[in-house]
Amino acid sequence: MEDLGKVFISERVEQKWTSKWHDECCFDKTVDNSKESFCILMPPPNVTGVLHMGHLLNNTLQDVFVRRARHCNKCATWIPGMDHAGISLQVKVEKELIQSGINPKKIGREMFLDYARAWRDKHGGMILSQLKSLGVSCDFKNQIYTLNENYSLAVLTAFVELYKRGYIYRGKRIVNWCPKTLTALSDEEVIMKPQKSKLYCVRYDIVERPGQFIDISTTRPETIMGDAAIAVNPDDERYKGLVGLHCKRPLNIADIPIIADQAVDKNFGTGILKITPAHGAVDFAVAQRHSLPIIDILNPDGTLNALAGDEFVGLDRFVVREKAVEKLQMMGALPKVEEYENNVGFSERGDVPIEPRLSEQWFLKYPKIHEARCAVSKGFIKFYPKRWEKTYLHWLDNIQDWCISRQLWWGHRIPVWYKKNSDRSNSDNWHVSVDRPSNIADWEQDEDVLDTWASSWMWPLGVFGWPNQEKMSQECFQYFYPTSVLVTGPDIIFFWVARMIIASMEFLGPDKKSLSDEEIKERIPFKSVYFTGIIRDKFGRKMSKSLGNSPEPLDLVAKYGTDGLRFGILLSAPSGQDLIFNEENLKLGRNFCNKLWNAFRFSRINRSYKPYSQVPLADIVAKIEVADLDIDDHAILSNLIKFCITFEGQMKNFEVNAAINSISSFFWNEYCNWYVEASKVRLRGENKTVFAVHDIIMRQLLLLLNPFIPFITDELWNVGEYEHNQRSMQNLYCETAKDLQLAFHALNLDETSIATVLQLKEFLNLSRRLISQCRESKERMALYICPPNEVAMNILKDYTLKLQQLVGLEKIDFTDKILQFPSIQTPLGIVYLHVTQINTPEEKKKLTLEINKLSKLIKLSEVQLSNKEFLSRAPAHIIEGSKKMLRENTFKREELCKILSMM
């Protein structure tokens, strides 16, 4: 065996294993019909993105799941991809063009797209290569990009099909308009932010009643010029007489009617609402009901147009707000201004307030809402943690039509052509098809592209080549669909998760108006959804570029090693909760790896016989001499099985954090701190059985740990020569608890050894406490033990050698007398420490304290056991337990009292 250094140095092995895995095609998609399939689709990162902590967590989890699946004898694949990131990329390219003096709007669509593609090729896709270096085990040869020809076909086919099925329509409606990126947005892309603003009270004169006026509250005086009416609630007694009259619009002066509409809230402000049909969703609805004119005073970029009147034309909306206020004040039409906090919608990408704007867009009325609902509520798709189901269902219950067109160039261009010089509002003049019309010269294509999410929602179908049947079978759709688990953040539950489910319900299989439960089950895109937490900094803030509170993942790799980083991040990720990032945990991850490294070094140290070649578990077990097995061997092997059962359950339920803690606790506490230490005495004698037990534990740990820390485990697996000819352990089978039980059958493991070892542990702990309290010098000391019975005596006698080693004692002796030494009670008897000088008052104080504590417990038990209700209602084992405790504590107290009386 080669010489391993004291410290595990991650970077020495990472590169090697990354290339090895990919050279050996460990992660290539294959189909093995004898095995269960397992498939994860990577949520495609934005082509514009760079690796951040969220990706790290998300992809580490996916990697853990897929690697674990491979060890569980599943035929597993993980398909990576990349999202073209519509607005995001377009904004980036525009910025770059402007910086180099090019007006992106003027160069035309084709040239812009050339620039965009060039940008993508140069800067795009950083993440995937960064992920590769983090050890993710996806099939990099099989990357899907949302603008690929095949994938685009899926996106466009979906559009065309939905149009044919009557779900897509073109409409002139109020949409969320981003004046910065000059495109419409979906409701989901609007972020509400609380803003400190002002509530202006504006005075409108009543035309028919000179000298009379009404006051109206508004936060947006710049839209007054677009007012088409003034509305009150029909039930509002105060204003009943006004309905049907007119009032004077104070800016861009005109007479506008006073109308009554239910949409007005009597209790807000003065109870009067100004109606600006082109610039508010409610207002637009009111205007439609009352056939009001629509006065659109805004340009797409947020400046005002001629309809606003000469004095405002060309000015920005916020400049106009100030000017309007000034003017109203001069006119005496502004009786009151109050400070006011309200929520304002911001454009997610542009980060400016969105403008509700009337415009013509493509809308989708969601299909298969009921089915998408059932898929989750009936448990065909399981959410982890389950509570996100409510959020999902609530969204579906309140779903609004989706504006899917974007006024951008980068993306999937809407597959609709209009007859040249014809009326576009008449659908007779449309050609809606994946293929362009044959006499293309007579047609012009819709200028817009689809919302990026209207392409990513096809992900589970598109990656498998839908709708092309040939491609689908080539991509093994039948075998891998539905995919196993989707790992993503809850922040895109509406954007993406819900929509993927809807798309799958609608498009998989024949077109049907509704689906049976069986059909829903067949169409689900994934069986489980694992929602990760959101990574926050230690102040609980989201990690973001603007706050600068996100560490650079690759720096962390350099500091803690990839394995340490992976382990650390999972350690701090309790399931179902946001996680507070703490670099301390990464240190723990690194330390864990180092501990594993050294435990391995220990298990291989000083071995005279040759390393194994190709070692199946059975061969190692066969090296054990059953007669040589001692209590610790029995206990550690029994514990290994117990721990594996726990671990398997946790992994099955996606409790990664808990699983890591179990494995860490078994490895560190049971194995390193107890078994390794206890076995040192026997290892002096080249005990084959002990070597074999170490080997079994190490081998199993490496297999179980591999999904979490793939580099170090593969390295050790090979150094340890569990496999001959330096093969990676990636696709090896990991024995289950059941397999272990079978393999250990011939060993006749005694499970009661676990309890006995627990007693020994406590005995040891208490003895050590006594020693550390009363230690007089660095010399080794002597203990005298007074066991309460034969059984305890025998346990201790068998263990004497180990005890001496573990406590570092000069001598252990047994006694049946009460000695004048400092003492402590243990489950295996009273222990006396031989000292030259005893501090009697101190000892007396200690004993009295202990006696008092016992007395309290005894009292408690007595009270409980004298309670008739308790005796008649509590289950037998609880009563028995209480009695046993009373007995034991009474006995203990008597013992201590005796010692005390002798002092």
Place this chain on the structure above:
RNA sequence: GGGGAAUUAGCUCAGUUGGUUAGAGCAUCAGCAUGACACGCUGGGGGUCACUGGUUCGAAUCCAGUAUUUCCCACCA
């Protein structure tokens, strides 16, 4: 306004259907070069389980209410 989640040691969190004296890791304190590991080992201290009621023989756990924190949805008057 509607809904979700959280509240347990200084910090981060476990605590399974109520049941013996509430756990872990980190931090802290003390000790230790003990045949892998100081990225380590050993031991100690530290909790009125947010609060108030209720159900129960028995409540961190179940119920009701209160408080605080937090997230999501709705909302440019």
